[in-house]
Structures are given as structure tokens and as C-alpha cells.
Amino acid sequence: MAKIELRGLGHAYTFVGGEAQFALHPLDLTWEDGGTYALLGPSGCGKSTMLNIVSGLLEPSLGQVLINGRDVTALGPIKRNIAQVFQFPVVYPAKTVYGNLAFPLVCRQKSKGEIDRRVNEVAELLNLDKFLQKPARSLTPDLKQLISLGRGLVRDDVAVILMDEPLTVIDPQLKFSLRRKLRDISARHGHTLVYVTHDQNEAMTLAEQVVVMDSGRVVQMGTPQELFENPVHPHVGYFIGTPSMNFLPGRLHGNDVEVLGHKVGLPTTSELSGVSEILVGIRPEFISLAPRAGKKTIPGLVVDVQDMGGFAILSAKLSEDCELKVRARDHVPPVGEQCHLDLQSDRVRFYLDNRLVN
Amino acid sequence: MRNLLRLIKFAAILIWSAFVVAPFLWALTTSFKTANGVTSGATYIPFVDYQPSLGAWKGLFGSGGGSIDIMGPFVNSAVVTLSASLISLILGTLAAYGLSRFTYKAGPVGNADLTFFFISQRIMPPVVLAIPFFLMLGLFGLLDTIFGLVIVYIALLMPIAVWVMVDFFNQVPRELDETAMIDGCNPVETFWRVILPNSKPGLVVAGIFCVVFGWNDFFFAFTLTFTKTQLLPVAIVSLNSSVTPWWSLSASALISVAPLILVAFLVERYLDKGNIAGGGK
Structure with a gap:
């Protein structure tokens, strides 16, 4: 239950010729008390590095970590009072499930009665009560992962729970119920939860705020809806949403941006003087299929249709090197047929030098 | 083919075991022989080829510690x-x-x-x-x-x-x-x-x-x-x-x-x- 602040935090594992090769570029970030946050990004983008710095397993090359306003940069994990769950479930193989759950309290020299009470509480919460006397190594991976989580929860004063892709080894069915359990627990206990993942669905369903990272930088932080509707960088558009955002080359023509000779609207920003080319982004969800050619529609050739059950993902070729994905519900034209695409003008986003300029 | 392979495997294991165990057997039988049983040519079967004796073991563990301190x-x-x-x-x-x-x-x-x-x-x-x-x-x-x-x-x-x-x-x-x-x-x-x-x-x-x-x-x-x-x-x-x-x-x-x-x-x-x-x- 704490507020975490990262101030000018950066880390480099290697230095080439005295110059830092940043795995995590210096950044400022604040995680509010009781919030649930997801760090989302491809493998190797610095998510785990950031997490290990927060937990104290790694000392940053630059900057400070503040927990509730206190500078803890130089303190080890034990002084920070955090819980961390790793990608692969870690249990103490020589101990029983009870011994595993009790260990953090034993380390803190709590009384026997208190340990017993807390362990039973947490075991019940995580439905582990049946297994308490079993050796921890005999359990399945998902139960082991619950133990890892349980070791974090037995300490009721834990400042923040950090999770590093904790559901990677769990099968999809269980993933769903575990995710729900995680959300319940964090909502009920008011823990600050930071969750690292490369799965956008996981990030979007679990977290109130998603921090999108790429190559050691935070690209955008916002609610899932903000990220979906207003990606500030094409990378966010690519990374979030299935299928990802469409990007088209646009030309600035007087008062309008034209895509392949069709007007699609105009960015409201004033920094466009002297610019003639601009990147146009539109979500597949915000393109509709018009029954016939109209003033605003763009013609295309259907080259592929993927039936996803409730909807279809249609690929339309607009020109030799320009293709659009459309999320269509009904009246999906077959492959090889002509279609007419209607772009919702209020949903069109414009990017200049990889920056949103609407 | 499979059986043949098994046969070869077992044969190899058998030969190797014999190779490993043989020195132990040799030491075991020798430890029960008298000087005569060892020096007058090779003998193999106890009671037939040679008369087993506890002499060597008595020498190590006999009353009063025996003649050899091991x-x-x-x-x-x-x-x-x-x-x-x-x-x-x-x-x-x-x-x-x-x-x-x-x-x-x-x-x-x-x-x-x-x-x-x-x-x-x-x-x-x-x-x-x-x-x-x-x-x-x-x-x-x-x-x-x-x-x-x-x-x-x-x-x-x-x-x-x-x-x-x-x-x-x-x-x-x-x-x-x-x-x-x-x-x-x-x-x-x-x-x-x-x-x-x-x-x-x-x-x-x-x-x-x-x-x-x-x-x-x-x-x-x-x-x-x-x-x-x-x-x-x-x-x-x-x-x-x-x-x-x-x-x-x-x-x-x-x-x-x-x-x-x-x-x-x-x-x-x-x-x-x-x-x-x-x-x-």
C-alpha cells in the first residue's frame, strides 16, 4: 500500500567506451497508491529491468526510487517490503506449501499464532487450503504460481506487488480465472499492483493504467481506452488492438489530408507549415463498409477474409503497396470483390515524425 | 531386430559386470586359502580344489588383535x-x-x-x-x-x-x-x-x-x-x-x-x- 515514484531512473548493463548502453533510458514515472498498472512491451524492452530496480534486486545506474516519498534507492529488497512474482513459479522445493507461505513471516520473526492465522487466511483466499501439508514441489505449475503470489500476500503490510509475466506458464483456461482472482485480490486489499506482460489482452483487462514500453523507453501511459483511441506513437497503435492500427501515407493538400487522392480530414495542430507528407492512422474498428461508392468512400479490392466467429477481419487492397484491415460484422464481401471503405473522420489520427499531431 | 539389440545390450552388461566383479571374487576366494592353496597352482572350487581356511581373517581379527594390525x-x-x-x-x-x-x-x-x-x-x-x-x-x-x-x-x-x-x-x-x-x-x-x-x-x-x-x-x-x-x-x-x-x-x-x-x-x-x-x- 504505497505510492511509487521513479525519478530520473535509468539503467545500463554495459558501457561501451565509457558510454552507457541504456537498457532503460532515464525516465520519470509515478504509480499511485492502490492502483493497478501494467507494463506492456515486447521482450527486451526494459520492463523486467524496471521491475527489478523497483524491488531492489538491481541497483540503477541513474536516478532514484521513492516509496511513499522515502528514497529507497540504496536499500535492499528486505527494507523495501515488496512482493515479487516471477515468470517461472518459484517455490522452496524442500518445504511444504505451508512452509512456503509461512516463510516471509518466519523471516520477519512473527509469532507462531500470527503466522498460522495469516497462512490459513491466504491459503483460503487462493484455494490452497487442501494442499497445505503437501511438498510444494509436487504441485502443478499454476498452483506453484499461486504459492509465489501467496508468499507476497501473507505480509499484510506489503507496499507493492510486482509481477513479472506471472501467467506465462499457465494454460489458457486457468489464465482467465487466475487473472480474475488477481484483480479481485488487488481490489479488495488495495495493494499497489505492477504487472509486467507482453500480452495486450492481459494488460488491458487487468490494469487501470497501462504503461507501454519500447526499446527502454516509456512510450505512453494511460487507461486502456486512451491507448486504444489516442495512441501517441505509431508503436502503441501497432502494439495495442487486434488487428493493429492501420497506417497509410497521407498528403497534405491545402486544407485537407488526402490518402490516395481521397480526403480524410485535417489535423487541428498548427505545426504543419512546410509539411507535405503525413502518416494517417485508423483503427480497423472505425472503418465501415459502404454498400456503394460515395463521395467519402475509398474503393478497395478484398484480398483476404478471416472469419473470427462473431466478426470478420477483412483485408482490402487500396493500391499496389497499400492495404487496410477492416473489422466487419455483416455483409462481408467475398475475396476478389470490390468494396467501398468509409473512414470515420473523427477517428482518424495523424502522425508527424512518429508523434500524434491531432 | 529389437530383440537382437536387447540381446547385445544384455550381453555387454553381463561381460562388463563379470569384468568388474571378477577381481572381487578372486580376492574373496584367495582370502580363504592357505599358503598351499595359493602357491601350488591355480585352484577354483572350495572343498574340492582346496581346503578353505579362516587363517588370513584370523590373522587380522583373531583374539588379541591378530598378528597383523589392520x-x-x-x-x-x-x-x-x-x-x-x-x-x-x-x-x-x-x-x-x-x-x-x-x-x-x-x-x-x-x-x-x-x-x-x-x-x-x-x-x-x-x-x-x-x-x-x-x-x-x-x-x-x-x-x-x-x-x-x-x-x-x-x-x-x-x-x-x-x-x-x-x-x-x-x-x-x-x-x-x-x-x-x-x-x-x-x-x-x-x-x-x-x-x-x-x-x-x-x-x-x-x-x-x-x-x-x-x-x-x-x-x-x-x-x-x-x-x-x-x-x-x-x-x-x-x-x-x-x-x-x-x-x-x-x-x-x-x-x-x-x-x-x-x-x-x-x-x-x-x-x-x-x-x-x-x-x-
């Missing part, structure tokens, strides 16, 4: 081997954990060099070490004493313990240490309360290696002792005089391998189960 050296060997192995295992395990988990640097010398330094002690031919050991023990008046031998054996056995345990700790997932630290252990507690209880398989392997090498060592036991302190291998070899007493020699050789066979049976079950890799994944 139990004294046996106890000496046990004390030296066990204490040296235990100390090597304790020091070696601590060193190995440090080498596996922490980074040491002194100029260009790093962890890998330190580990190699330990192992290189075993690469050196023992003859090279004999003279320095002799001079140093002499300097401290430790020649021909149990204590002196223990010190020398620690120097010989610890590299083995370090070698085995570094390898073992490297296979223990690092997340186990990290989890322990997050759960509230300092580095010493992490080692003591989490890593060590899970290291039985590695400790058993390292321990066996130490005991086997220590127990079987002849060279240093021979060069660093004279008459007061005698270890088992030296005692057995010194039975050899102008007439080789094959019967006593066989009996005492059997006594000397018996503890190792016993150890092998007792710990064999530790070797294949209880792998610490179960900690992660």
Missing part, C-alpha cells in the same frame, strides 16, 4: 578421510556459493579464474606437491601425525568440492535466491535457509567424491608418514614382504573397499531424485 590404520584412515571431507565440503560449499552468485574482480582476475585456480590444484601432478608438503609439515612438526594428514587432505579434497558445488549452484535457478531476498532473507540467510536445504543432491555427490579420493589416496599417506601414523592403503601395501601373503593381502583389500561399497549403496538413491531444478519451472 584395524588401527582403518580407524586412522576413517578419521583422516571423514574429517578432511567434512571440512572440505563445508569450506568448498561456501566458496562455491560465492563463486556462483557474486561477482569478484581483482584487476583482470574474475570468477572463472578463481574457479579454475581451485580446479588447477588437481591438475598438478601430486609429485610436485609432495616435497613442499613434506617440508612445510616438517617445519610445524606435523609429519607423521593425523592432524598433518588432515590438513594436506583438505588441500587435496576441497578443489573437488568446489568444482562439483559451483556446477551444482549454477544450475539452481537464481530466482530462488531473489525470491528468498524479497521474502526477507539477507544473503547469509538465503544461503542457509533456502539454498542449503535444497542442495542435498549436490552435497552427496561432492561428499562421495571427497570420501573416495581421500580414502584411496596412497601417495601422500605414504610420503608424509613413517611409523607412528599409518593409513590403510599404506598398511596393506606394507604387508608385502619377500613372500607375498596373498591371503592376508586379499582379506585386507576387501576390508578397505567395504566402506566405499557401503557408502555407494546408501547414497545411490539420493543421486537420481530430489533435483533442485523443481524449484523453478
